Amino acid sequence: MIELIDSHAHLYHKQFQGRLEEVIANASRAGVVQILSLGTTAANSRETLQMAEAHPGIFAGVGIHPNDWATSEPGDWERIVDLAANSRVVAIGETGLDRHWHDTPFEQQLLGFDLHLDLSDQLKKPVSIHCRECEDELIEHLRKRGKPIHGVLHSFCGNPQQASEFLDLGLYLSFAGMLTFSNKNLDPLRLAAQEAPIDRIMIETDSPYLSPHPFRGKQNEPARVQHTALKLSQLREMSLELLAEVTTANARRLFRLPLIQVPDSFT
Ligand SMILES: [Zn+2]
Numbered sequence: 001m002i003e004l005i006d007s008h009a010h011l012y013h014k015q016f017q018g019r020l021e022e023v024i025a026n027a028s029r030a031g032v033v034q035i036l037s038l039g040t041t042a043a044n045s046r047e048t049l050q051m052a053e054a055h056p057g058i059f060a061g062v063g064i065h066p067n068d069w070a071t072s073e074p075g076d077w078e079r080i081v082d083l084a085a086n087s088r089v090v091a092i093g094e095t096g097l098d099r100h101w102h103d104t105p106f107e108q109q110l111l112g113f114d115l116h117l118d119l120s121d122q123l124k125k126p127v128s129i130h131c132r133e134c135e136d137e138l139i140e141h142l143r144k145r146g147k148p149i150h151g152v153l154h155s156f157c158g159n160p161q162q163a164s165e166f167l168d169l170g171l172y173l174s175f176a177g178m179l180t181f182s183n184k185n186l187d188p189l190r191l192a193a194q195e196a197p198i199d200r201i202m203i204e205t206d207s208p209y210l211s212p213h214p215f216r217g218k219q220n221e222p223a224r225v226q227h228t229a230l231k232l233s234q235l236r237e238m239s240l241e242l243l244a245e246v247t248t249a250n251a252r253r254l255f256r257l258p259l260i261q262v263p264d265s266f267t
Contacts, residue, residue: 002031002244003260004229005251006222007174008094008128008154008204011037011051011058012044015208022027023221024055031244033057033260036204036251038094038128040065042076045083052088059257061091061128067113070104076263077115084123088253092120094154096130097138110141119151126254127151129171135162142169152254155206159188168201172254174202177212177220180231194235202251203228208250 006027016023027035037052038061039045045062052060062083064072084092095116097109098258104112122126129151135158142149148170155176156163162171173196178186193201203225205212211220212227233243251257 002229002241004031004203004225004244004249005257006032006035006205006225007152007202007251007255008176008178009035009037009207010040010044011035011207011222012039012047013208016221020051023223026221026223028057030226032222032225033248034059034251034257035222036061036091036128036255036257038091039063040094041068042072042079042083045085047077047079049083049086049088053086057260059090059255060086060088061093062089063093063095063116063128064112065094066096066098066109066112066130067101067103069108077112080183081119084119084125089125090257091126091128091151092116092123093128093151094130095127096132096154097134097141098132099134099137100132107233113141114140117145117149124150128154130154131156133160139165139169152202154204155179155210156192157186157189158192160192163183163192167196172200172202172250174204175228175232176204176206177210177216177224177228178227179235180213181216182213191233196242198236198246199250201232202247202254216255 036059037048039048052058152172152174153166154174156173166222203227205220209219211218233240
């Protein structure tokens, strides 16, 4: 039986409300043994941690997404800092930079991002970084810190050059459903996924977003990480079993997740 890890999902999302047990059972059947669920606000980061405390197979990331930064309230960042100390919190984020939406002025996004990076340094917990339409600016910003970045560029969708810059910074790369879309303009992403060092790649759904082919446009859930896993194994010309083994080992190493002892310990 293969063991997959969905390294980035949003289980607090209203689309999962009232059906978490079903979503977990679907994931289990698809070979997903652990899920890293990330918050995007102080409130849903708290909910995420509660889910992680209730389910051995769910782990939490806490943070304020760049697009939610402008609407965060006084005290929200302090709440994140408090939550982050919990042992079920294995990542800081979702954080990052976004040039697609304009919910938060870019200068403010940078300030929020730096707080997450500093917290990650302080707690030695990896960051889960979002980047939309600003890869080069993100690379430049991270370079200025002058030290390796402990974390992952989630849902990477850049080109091989950008991939190698993120890798040089010390980051892992996580691939989502876009890998399975047939769009020509995603060929550079596929090339990056082929070339990235095997010990620095992982897979994710970003549920409920980014559903892989053949479910494109539909609500995504952690079970569907198997489609991205299969596509990545084909691109890299390796067996699904081996791809699962290495991506799972990589996610466990970065997020310091425990090995699963009992196959059905998930629920
Ligand atoms: Zn996300």
